[in-house]
Amino acid sequence: MEDKAKILIKRLSELKDERNAVVLAHNYQIDEVQDCADHVGDSFELSRIAAETPAQVIVFCGVHFMAESAKILAPNKTVLLPETMAGCPMADMAVAEKVREMKEKYPKAAVACYINTSAAVKAECDVCVTSANALKVINNYPADEFIFLPDQNLGNYVAGKTQKKIILWDGYCITHHRVTAEEARKAREAIPGALLMVHPECRPEVVDLADKALGTGGMLRYAGESQETKFIVGTEMGLIYRLKKENPSKEFYLLSAGMICPNMKLTNLQKVVDSLENMSPQIEVPEDISTKAKICLDRMMQYS
Ligand code: 13P
Ligand code: SF4
Numbered sequence: 001m002e003d004k005a006k007i008l009i010k011r012l013s014e015l016k017d018e019r020n021a022v023v024l025a026h027n028y029q030i031d032e033v034q035d036c037a038d039h040v041g042d043s044f045e046l047s048r049i050a051a052e053t054p055a056q057v058i059v060f061c062g063v064h065f066m067a068e069s070a071k072i073l074a075p076n077k078t079v080l081l082p083e084t085m086a087g088c089p090m091a092d093m094a095v096a097e098k099v100r101e102m103k104e105k106y107p108k109a110a111v112a113c114y115i116n117t118s119a120a121v122k123a124e125c126d127v128c129v130t131s132a133n134a135l136k137v138i139n140n141y142p143a144d145e146f147i148f149l150p151d152q153n154l155g156n157y158v159a160g161k162t163q164k165k166i167i168l169w170d171g172y173c174i175t176h177h178r179v180t181a182e183e184a185r186k187a188r189e190a191i192p193g194a195l196l197m198v199h200p201e202c203r204p205e206v207v208d209l210a211d212k213a214l215g216t217g218g219m220l221r222y223a224g225e226s227q228e229t230k231f232i233v234g235t236e237m238g239l240i241y242r243l244k245k246e247n248p249s250k251e252f253y254l255l256s257a258g259m260i261c262p263n264m265k266l267t268n269l270q271k272v273v274d275s276l277e278n279m280s281p282q283i284e285v286p287e288d289i290s291t292k293a294k295i296c297l298d299r300m301m302q303y304s
Pocket of ligand 2: 063087088089090091116173174175176236261263264
């Protein structure tokens with residue numbers, strides 16, 4: 001390890017003790033951020049840890065909606081997002097006003113939102129889901145019809161597996177939606193015998209070609225438990241680091257070279273240390289929005 005990285009790691013450790021802080025990192029974060037974190041996980045795992053941690057300060061290495069969800073679930077804690085510019089373009093594809101319009105158009109439908117939404121949108125919705133629990137939450141939640149937002153692809157995936165009626169929104173993830181069925185076919189040809197696992201944020205025709213559609217936590221578990229040794233991975237490239245680290249004898253190939261989320265790459269070790277040093281930038285959510293959004297997130301915990 002370089003001297004600079006060693007100094008930063010040492011300072012981070014001192015600051016964590018001084019501030020009673022925990023560092024959470026999403027599976028898409030860059031290697032050095034994953035390595036410095038106390039917990040690395042998917043959106044659902046990290047939300048649960050945020051809600052339950054005894055630490056007073058949460059440093060959230062991910063994108064804005066993730067840190068905001070942590071603040072809503074743990075309103076009395078300080079939540080730091082080391083890079084304020086780290087947003088999620090898909091989350092921006094749903095705004096509260098449009099949700100209200102859809103509720104008027106479909107008054108009998110419950111509103112399920114992907115966790116990839118702002119707090120203001122969650123405050124308008126009945127129940128939240130992540131890729132790890134979307135099907136289970138929709139099946140368990142007491143409604144027969146749902147407006148599902150903002151990801152048309154995850155919504156479509158759930159619609160194909162449930163008896164319930166799903167009204168789709170037109171949002172998508174720029175990183176996953178760009179992958180075509182042609183690319184998936186070519187990847188299979190290029191790496192014969194490899195198992196293809198894709199995130200349900202991919203287009204339906206890509207999901208149809210895959211052996212497994214799983215969230216990032218599901219991919220890690222599946223790759224670890226499976227007898228297969230070669231995997232084509234259809235999600236953001238950051239996951240490959242953890243897949244290889246945890247399964248050194250197995251081979252992992254990224255489905256498409258374009259599967260990079262620029263926002264997930266904005267955080268680095270220096271910014272993590274700086275955020276704890278300065279106790280900034282802090283995430284705040286207005287109380288009226290937070291209270292309503294918390295009901296939506298608490299229901300996800302209840303129904304998953
Ligand atoms: P996971 O919850 O599967 O980690 O996904 C989060 C995300 O942003 C996918 O693009
Ligand atoms: Fe948002 Fe897609 Fe990036 Fe996930 S990978 S944070 S959905 S833009």
